[in-house]
Amino acid sequence: MNDNELLLAFYGDDFTGSTDAMEALARSGYRTVLFLEAPSLDRLKKFEGLRCIGVAGTSRAKSPEDMEAELRPVFEKLSMSGAPLVHYKTCSTFDSSPEIGSIGRAIGVARDYFSDQVTVPLLVGAPRLGRYTLFGQHFAKMHDTVYRLDRHPVMSxxxxxxxxxxxxxxxxxxxxxxxxxxxxxxxxxxxxxxxLGRYRDKLEEKPGILLFDALDEDRLKRCGRLIQDKPEGAGAFVVGSSGVEYALAAHWDELGLAAPSSEKIAPAAPVRPTDTILVVSGSASPVSRLQIERAIAAGFHGIRITPDAIEDTQGTARSELVRQAVDALAEGQSIVLYTALGPEDEAIGETRTRLKAMGFTGAEAGEFIGRSLGKLTKQIMGQAKLGRIVVAGGDTSGFVTSEMGAYGLEMIWDVSPGAPLCRVYSDDASLDGLELALKGGQLGSPDYFISVRDAGFPEPDQ
Structure with a gap:
C-alpha cells in the first residue's frame, strides 16, 4: 500500500460523523483519507503516508435490512485491510432505533467478519465535542448547557x-x-x-457489548489503551463515536506513533478564504436554523428549497431555484439553500405528506430528499464556478456527496469541532480539489457558515 502502515480503518454511519472521525485523527497527526466506498488496493496506492482510512456511509438513515446490504461488503473489505482495529463509527448522540440506523444490527452483522470476538467495546463519550457518558447515562452539550440525552432540546x-x-x-x-x-x-x-485488571475481569464475564464511561480526556486516553491492547475476548472490532478516535490518538501519542511535524503532509494547495460559497442545508435542527439566519444576516442570499423543488427534480420549481442560485453567485453573493428553518417549520410536514403519497416513508423519504438535494447541488455546480461548498445535515450529506461524484475526502482546515473543511478527491477533473465542509445538525457555532467562507490563510502581501 505504498508504504502505508495502517493503524485503524473505520466506517461512519453518516457522512458528517465520518468527517468528524477523520478530523479527530488528522488533527492529531495521523494522515487519514475518507472514502465513499471501501477502497481497492490500487486506490490506496495513490496515497503516501496513510495511517488511517475511513468509509463514509449512510447506514444511520436506513432500515436494518438496507443497513445489512450496505455493511456486509464494507466490513468484509475492512476486516481484510490489514488495520489492527476496525471501528463502526456512530453519532456522538447515538442516533438510532430498532427501525432506523440500528446499531444493534450493525454489531450483529460485524460478528460474521470478526467471529472470534466475544465482547465488542462501545465508547460514545467525546469530551471535545461536549459528549459525556457517566454511569451509562449519556449527556450532550448544546451551546453552553449540558443536557441528559432524553432531555436534550434537539435529540429528544x-x-x-x-x-x-x-x-x-x-x-x-x-x-x-x-x-x-x-x-x-x-x-x-x-x-x-x-x-486493566478490572477490564479483564469484565471480559471474563463474556458480555456481548461493554460500554465505557467517558467524562474527561484522561479517562478517555485510558479507554484508548484498553481498546488498543485487545485483551483476550475483546478483538479488533469496536463501536462508538469519534471518542474512539480521540481515545486511540491520545494513546498512540504516548507510544510515539504520530508523524513528526516535519513529515506531515500539507494540502496540495494553500487554503485561502473565498468570497462566495454555496451552502445546501437539509437539516431541521435549531442549531442549523440559527446558522442559516446568522449567515443571511451577514449577507448570504437565502433561498428556500420548496417541497415542489424536492418532489419534482426536473420541474419548473427546480429550474427556477437553480436560476436564482446561479444568478446570485454570478453577482458575488454566497448562497444558503435550505429545506427548513428548525424542527417546527411547516415545510417538513408538507414534504413528508407529499413523499408519503409518492410511496416514500421513513428512511426511504430521507434518502429521496438527500439525493434530490445532491442533484440540485450538481446542477448548480454545472452552471456556476464554485471552489467551496457546505452541506448541512448528517443524513443529507451522504446522499449529496455521493450524487456529486466524489470518491474521497481529506481534512485541510479545522473550522469547528466535528465539521472540518475537506479536499475532495474525484476521478472527475472538474470536481477534484473542490473544498467541501459537511456539518451535522447539532454541530458548529452560530457563525459556522461564515467561518467556512473565511477559512484559510490570507493572501500574502504582494
Missing part, C-alpha cells in the same frame, strides 16, 4: 430517531439480544494496571 425531538432514554444500555437493548456491561467512571480511576 429528533424527527427520525428521538432519544427517550439516556441510559445507552437500555437504548441499545432494544436493538440487540447481546448482554451489555459497563466499565464505569470509578472503575476507570486509579493505577493503569489496576484499571
Amino acid at each position: 425531538q429528533h424527527p427520525s430517531t428521538p432519544m427517550h432514554e439516556a441510559d445507552l444500555r437500555l437504548h441499545l437493548a432494544e436493538q440487540t439480544a447481546d448482554t451489555i456491561a459497563l466499565m464505569d467512571i470509578v472503575e476507570l480511576d486509579g493505577d493503569a494496571d489496576a484499571v
Whole structure:
C-alpha cells in the first residue's frame, strides 16, 4: 500500500460523523483519507503516508435490512485491510432505533467478519465535542448547557430517531439480544494496571457489548489503551463515536506513533478564504436554523428549497431555484439553500405528506430528499464556478456527496469541532480539489457558515 502502515480503518454511519472521525485523527497527526466506498488496493496506492482510512456511509438513515446490504461488503473489505482495529463509527448522540440506523444490527452483522470476538467495546463519550457518558447515562452539550440525552432540546425531538432514554444500555437493548456491561467512571480511576485488571475481569464475564464511561480526556486516553491492547475476548472490532478516535490518538501519542511535524503532509494547495460559497442545508435542527439566519444576516442570499423543488427534480420549481442560485453567485453573493428553518417549520410536514403519497416513508423519504438535494447541488455546480461548498445535515450529506461524484475526502482546515473543511478527491477533473465542509445538525457555532467562507490563510502581501 505504498508504504502505508495502517493503524485503524473505520466506517461512519453518516457522512458528517465520518468527517468528524477523520478530523479527530488528522488533527492529531495521523494522515487519514475518507472514502465513499471501501477502497481497492490500487486506490490506496495513490496515497503516501496513510495511517488511517475511513468509509463514509449512510447506514444511520436506513432500515436494518438496507443497513445489512450496505455493511456486509464494507466490513468484509475492512476486516481484510490489514488495520489492527476496525471501528463502526456512530453519532456522538447515538442516533438510532430498532427501525432506523440500528446499531444493534450493525454489531450483529460485524460478528460474521470478526467471529472470534466475544465482547465488542462501545465508547460514545467525546469530551471535545461536549459528549459525556457517566454511569451509562449519556449527556450532550448544546451551546453552553449540558443536557441528559432524553432531555436534550434537539435529540429528544429528533424527527427520525428521538432519544427517550439516556441510559445507552437500555437504548441499545432494544436493538440487540447481546448482554451489555459497563466499565464505569470509578472503575476507570486509579493505577493503569489496576484499571486493566478490572477490564479483564469484565471480559471474563463474556458480555456481548461493554460500554465505557467517558467524562474527561484522561479517562478517555485510558479507554484508548484498553481498546488498543485487545485483551483476550475483546478483538479488533469496536463501536462508538469519534471518542474512539480521540481515545486511540491520545494513546498512540504516548507510544510515539504520530508523524513528526516535519513529515506531515500539507494540502496540495494553500487554503485561502473565498468570497462566495454555496451552502445546501437539509437539516431541521435549531442549531442549523440559527446558522442559516446568522449567515443571511451577514449577507448570504437565502433561498428556500420548496417541497415542489424536492418532489419534482426536473420541474419548473427546480429550474427556477437553480436560476436564482446561479444568478446570485454570478453577482458575488454566497448562497444558503435550505429545506427548513428548525424542527417546527411547516415545510417538513408538507414534504413528508407529499413523499408519503409518492410511496416514500421513513428512511426511504430521507434518502429521496438527500439525493434530490445532491442533484440540485450538481446542477448548480454545472452552471456556476464554485471552489467551496457546505452541506448541512448528517443524513443529507451522504446522499449529496455521493450524487456529486466524489470518491474521497481529506481534512485541510479545522473550522469547528466535528465539521472540518475537506479536499475532495474525484476521478472527475472538474470536481477534484473542490473544498467541501459537511456539518451535522447539532454541530458548529452560530457563525459556522461564515467561518467556512473565511477559512484559510490570507493572501500574502504582494
